[in-house]
Amino acid sequence: MLPAPSPDLLPGTAALREAAAAWLAELERERRFSANTVEAYGRDLRQFLAHLARTGENPDIPALVALKPRDLRGFMAARRAEGIGGRSLMRALAALRSFARHLDREGHGTVAALSAVRSPKVERRLPRPLPVPAAVAMASPDIRAGEDRAPWILARDAAVLALLYGAGLRIGEALGVRRRDAPVNGIDTLTVLGKGGKTRMVPVIAPVQGAVAEYLALCPYALSPEGPLFVGAKGGPLSPRIVQLAVASLRGALGLPDSATPHALRHSFATHLLARQGDLRAIQDLLGHASLATTQLYTKVDAARLLGAYAAAHPRA
Template sequence: MLHVPPPPTDACAIAYPGDEALRAVALGWQDSLMRERRMAANTVEAYSRDLRQFLTHLQGRRGTVEIAGLIALKPRDIRGFMAARRAEGVNGRSLMRALAGLRSFARHLEREGHGSVSALGAIRSPKVERRLPRPIPIVAARALTDVDSRAGEAREPWILARDAAVLALLYGSGLRISEALGLARRDAPVPGLDSVTVTGKGGKVRMVPILPVVAEAVAAYLAACPYALDPEGPLFVGAKGAKLSPRIIQYAVASLRGALGLPDSATPHALRHSFATHLLARKGELRAIQELLGHASLSTTQLYTKVDAARLMEAFDQAHPRAGTAATGRARDSAERSPAR
């Protein structure tokens, strides 16, 4: 009989359905995603939730789920789960992620010597059209990073300076919000430093240039911050001195959206999109932008070339005297089909 290790004590408390052996293996898989594969916490949470939903679906039809039952699954069992989720209104992108999570768990089962869930090999991933990034116009992006844009708010000046510094890093250096908030005090990009080392998805480390205006925003925050920050602790802290939550920055941007008349798509992450799009519009080299953003694949960065083409066609439609004709449609089709350069 195969030995099933006890569940890790520091794993997130996920109530997986199934017998004791299956629950232990599921927790071991979850722990491996965090420790060995070093996946982002949000990804681990999503994969774990998808597995729990799948096991709950099976349990509702078969009773208590066991490892042997998973190994013996048929393709129709997995298609039934996907169909049920789609009927609940789950979109193709979420279904694709769910299938990726199930395949990850199946690989873990096989590595642990339990056998192969061959049914997953017969399931195609749902086709999902990649959504284009939605950048913010340059003037609005600058306003979001300007501390004076929130001058009328009843907030302490150091908090306004802190938020402006975080947003300056997102737009000025293309950081993800998790990367900006993950910076330690000792690594603060202050005047005199021209780059900062950040840890991105999957624990990948990259070096990012720092503009003087961004360094000045960080310095202004540090000068105003009322806390003596631990060099090994977080650079950005909340009102009580603990590590700053991304939610606080999201709330700050939501407040600014109303003041600046921006759409709901203007989020902290949209500033990262704006960084890439505005660089590309100024003839930035695609490979360099890929490195700055920390994209594992160039195909992800190439999405920004489609944004640029879409904006070009929009300007054409608005300005050309024959906009709206069949020629315009053909030109747009051509732009959409053309390979990214």
């Protein structure tokens, strides 16, 4: 695998590196892409340019404008041979098309070959929610009471997971909450900064408020109002990896499959609301989905569950 991208280390001419740096900055500053997406797009561009260099092409701006469809298909075939899946290839094409549009806007010309190459077909995977008892247990510190961990850390992990399941947050959204915005002392809503820099307001139910209050009561650090609500063992910002490890421990205790991840709690939030006749548009707003089609995946999850129950229980199934 190639190392993480840096515009200064991209194969090609100085003009190409300068254009790439301006493109990545535009994605982050103007398009407000997440840092992870910007990093992935930059890595995709670097991998493509490295492929061109290995095949004898000169990776500069005129060469990109003059690309042939066979160049892109060759890159995709090489990546597939390395074991790269359809989703990653689809993102790589999206990154190249984005960079091509940037070059076009800057007056370098149109990369016509990109319009002649189809994105790989990728079947949308259905979300894999947890059963209600498992989701509730994950957000409780009691299930980990026997671990040799400080009580405040167990309470912290429980509060983070309570926000994922009780408010449908992404892990990055939960860890991005500031101390001054903590949903405690009667505050029953939370303004969340989601993907694309979009904000949304979500309700916070009493059990989640209680979990956050329990964590704050036990936390040994004086948290700055403008600093993160959730901190690590040494008082710095809490890493998502720590939450993932906590969930892995809970998977073992509860006998859950590997699909029981922090993000599965967000899936569970949506699926369980929908199963209780929650309004699809309201769930879309709560999750911060830009498209209703994304939220509609959860209707398929519920239908699949009902069909599974029918097949397992009906005498003539």
